[in-house]
Amino acid sequence: MKAQPPKPKLDRDSALPLVGAVPEKARGEKDEHSDLPGILLGTSAFTADGWEGTFYPSGMRPADYLTFYATRFRTVEVDSTFYRTPPTATVRGWYAKTPAYFVFAAKAPRSVTHDKVLVNCDAEWKEFLATMELLGEKLGPILFQFGYFNKSAFQNAEEFLARLRPFLKTLPKDRRFAVEIRNKNWLDARFADALRERNVALALIDQAWMPRPWEMGAMKSKFDPITADFAYVRWLGDRKGIEKITTTWDKTVVDRRSDLANWVEVFREFVARNLRVFAYANNHYAGNGPATVNLFRALWDKKN
Template sequence: MEETEQKADELASRCRVGTMGWGYADWSGSFYPAEVASRDYISHYARTFNAVEIDSTFYATPRETQVKHWAKVTPETFLFCPKVPRLITHELRLINAEADTRRFFDTMRNLGAKLGPVLFQFPPDFTCTELDSLFAFLPQVKKWAGADIRVAMEFRHRSLIGGDVSQALSAHEIALAGADYVVMPRRFEITSDFVYLRLIGRHGAYPQHRETQGDRSADLSRWAEVLKENAPQYRQALVFINNDYEGFSPYTAEKMQALLGIKANVRPSDVQGSLF
């Protein structure tokens, strides 16, 4: 019994669970107390979860002052996992993307030790016809990332599942992001020493995100078992949940925390106040 508990605690210490983004107005009065100002959402969020995927960076590289603010108001052990701007993946499609990628990496380095893996999310029309661009980009992005930035990639076309793509990612120690997403088969493949799992659901499934509206407990249990069964193969697992998975991602993330034995991140007194 004691050995089982030790294994459970050890797994929990290697897992991070959070949501995709934190600045949702619908969460005011539900996850966030109504009196909490939007500028203080992230510090409040970090009282419950130990990681977050930054969704806003998908639209543009943030200001350095904003990144430093995020680092200032969260606990020492907290992790931010930013999505790379769509300029790089959707518009440039990895071609002539060095300057923008380096600028993004350098900006996010202002998070210091709180910078988690950086996610490249590719569009559905990025297919095997662009493998040459992808394979040319992989060694370059690892060079630009250096020793302090880990990289994960999520593909949304079936032609990029498995085979040469997985081998190439593994060769460069880049994580293939697993996803539970309606347009793609559920998949879990380890290509690095960390696991990056995204529980997305179906976009637009719920009209509002103030409360849970679906029940995917069976799916969550299945994913938790997958993480437990494969634990010897990775050093860290990061799981991020979208509002569209059950309608209210904080609730879903708390369920996943419980399944993995993760306790709430910190006491409120451990979080520094707002800079502003």
């Protein structure tokens, strides 16, 4: 019989107690409105070329997309907020079109994370946060997605942390936040501890050049990648690679079954650690975000 590969495990050699209380309905029990225990699954954005007729019924008005989406998924990661703070009427519309249990994650504006990189951005940040607060109890994690920084931007992780730490201290404690970086050499216990001090999640991404959780044990600096009382996962893929195959996101074009099977094992450990899990599939991961989520669900059901 062919030997089975070892199950992926998070590196917990340097695990520290989680900061903050685990919210109710985050303790691994089945959520009334979720098909998985303590896990909320959705896609990055709720519209895309190719979704009409494959995910949304043919002829459906775009104004009805979000309402339909919320019948299939419990959460969405809003991508458009990265480009600009939405009008208040738009945010109120999102609230009105979704059920009480729906959760919106949102990207912080690029003016904060890319253009000004946390410096002299108080006006932009406060405007964004005040606008998103209109979602009330439906507002979930806010993601600070940083790009790759070369040495002309920051010489090293400590230089970046010297800017990040003071900003994190200003964040309201009653909201969830996550930080994503694209410099894999910065991923170490020191970086994780800086986030853990503020109960901010390190975004765990499945992306072309960044390590997945089960690969972090092979890194020179072992650390526990769980830095908050929740986990934030993004299935991103290889943007340039997949766009050589397709730019219409109507079907799966990259087989991610093996990768998602590894994620199932990682999520099982998340649940064992009483974490609330937010996970979002990008079209660039396999070709169709909704199909990726549904495949993960099927693989989860086989194991649980």
